[in-house]
Every structure is written in C-alpha cells, then in structure tokens.
Amino acid sequence: MLSKKTKYAIKALVALGRNLDKPPMQISKIAEEERIPKKFLEQILLDLRNAGLLYSKKGAGGGYSLNKKPEEIFLVQVLRLTDGPVAMLPCASLNFYHKCEECTDEKTCGIRKAFIEVRDATLKILGETSIADIIEKENVLLIENL
C-alpha cells in the first residue's frame, strides 16, 4: 500500500498540474480542494520542492507551482521520494536494494526472481505514467461519465 503521504503528494501534483498558467497556488487552497490536512500537506510539498519537482514563492501572493512540465513528472519519482522502494522485497529493489538477512543464496532465490518480475511490471507503468497522463485520464473519465 502507498502511504497517505504519497497519495497526497500525487494529488497535490495533479492539482498543480491543472493550475499551470495561473499564479502559484497556496497550500491552503490545495489542502481544501483535495481535502488533505493542511499541516501535513505542508511537509509533503516541502519534500517535493526540495526534490526539485516544485517551485515555491514565499510571502503574500506566494504559493506553489510545478517546476517541471506535467509530462515530465512520473509517478515512480514521487513514489520513490515519499515511500521509497517500488519493489516488494528489499533484494528485488533497484534504488533501495539491500540483502535479506536470512537469505543464504540470492543468486538462486526463486522468490526474488518472481518479485523482480513484479517490480518490472510495476515499474513499467509507474515509469510511463506522468502527471499529465493522470490529468488526461481524468478528462476522459469526465466525458465518459456525463
């Protein structure tokens, strides 16, 4: 399961992706629109900013906006930033690898092999789906649900 933090992070990015050519969006507004606890969101946005995904401006009239094009922010980046590994086993992770302490021979571990397959399948989707894709999906769904 994703942490709420990651879910909120994606929601915030989508909200900002919809706000592209407008003035920066305030934390309070994002929190209200997306129904996310404000102080929690504050921390999350800060993480996203420090990772270079967001631009922020302090003071009156300040707020947040995307620092990259929505087409260039992929789910996998967000997930790795806030949740860590994509893989379901430490020994099957590309970016957060570490050995299973109890494992005696990783090279011949069938469980690991199976979960590497899962990782690759997951990674394919999360690595290809951008914030822009999510917004596009929502636009399609909106029309379909008229």
Place this chain on the structure above:
Amino acid sequence: MLSKKTKYAIKALVALGRNLDKPPMQISKIAEEERIPKKFLEQILLDLRNAGLLYSKKGAGGGYSLNKKPEEIFLVQVLRLTDGPVAMLPCASLNFYHKCEECTDEKTCGIRKAFIEVRDATLKILGETSIADIIEKENVLLIENL
C-alpha cells in the same frame, strides 16, 4: 514492501514443497533451514494451516506438510492472507476495497485508474506464479550457476 511475515510464509511453503513425499517437517527444521525466528514462524504456519494451505500433525513425529499440490498454491493467496491487499490504494483493491475518505469522485479519479493498472499487472504475475513455479525457477537457477 512485503512484510517479513509474508516473505517467511512463502519461504516456508517453498521448503515444504521440496519436502513433498517425506514425513512432515517440524517447525524447528523449517526455521533452521530458512533462518526464520522459530516462534514467529510458528504463528505464521498456524495462519497458513487455518487457511487450509497446510496440514499439521501434533505430537512426536508430527510436523507440517502441504495440504495442496505446490502447483495449486499461488503467491497471491499467500500475500492476501498475510499482508492483505495487492493494490497500492484501498480504492483500487479487489479483495480489500474501501473508499479513500478524502476522495470526492472515485469514478473520475485518474490516480485510481493508474493504480488499477498497476494492480492488474501485479495480479497477473502473483496469480500465475505457484510454489511449484518458484521451486522450478530455483532448480533452473542452480543449474545456470554451476
């Protein structure tokens, strides 16, 4: 990430799958071979037994064995039993569905849609990979690594 519980459960099932036509295997032996804390493993095996995956026999000469063929035990069953949902979002889960509290319209949520794709990809692999497959994978890997 899988919990250690689930990882240990799969390891135990694989160990028992290798022990097919032999007398039942004791907890201590599985714990030693797979380097799993014994009392923790005890609880896990009990869960697997109560779910019908294992047969157990008490008393001297007792122990555990598989209650199904290794070809009939799939990773997804184990994972759901010990970890719960396969999906990364509650609203994208088939067996453990529940609404995201903050969500205002699930039908048009693009995030949900993306994570349903992830779930389906994951499910395909976990639902097709059996304990027998894992053992087979390991046999192949053993030969390849000679």
Place this chain on the structure above:
DNA sequence: AATAAAAACTACTAAATCTATATACTTTGT
C-alpha cells in the same frame, strides 16, 4: 502409564512507522 516431542493457543512487548499537530521563524508584497 510415563515421558518426551511437537503443534496450538494466548498474551504480551519493544520498536518502528505513519499521520498528523504545534510552534516558532523567515520572506515578501502592500
């Protein structure tokens, strides 16, 4: 019948993680 082996059951606990909340500080526009 006694003994020992082994699983079953119940309860508990320590540590980590998650989900926030609180407080104080800094920057910026008017």
Place this chain on the structure above:
DNA sequence: ACAAAGTATATAGATTTAGTAGTTTTTATT
C-alpha cells in the same frame, strides 16, 4: 509596519510489525 505565505523543527498519538514467553493439548514411544 503588517499581514500573507512558505520553512523548519519538534513532538505526540495511533497503528503496525516483528518477535518473545508461557502454557496447554495431542501423539508416539518406551
């Protein structure tokens, strides 16, 4: 000067994870 807005750090409560301990029940063997 003042208010709006982000920055930073600390902390607290709840939940989950991972594991331990102790006792009871069942079974095979002697």
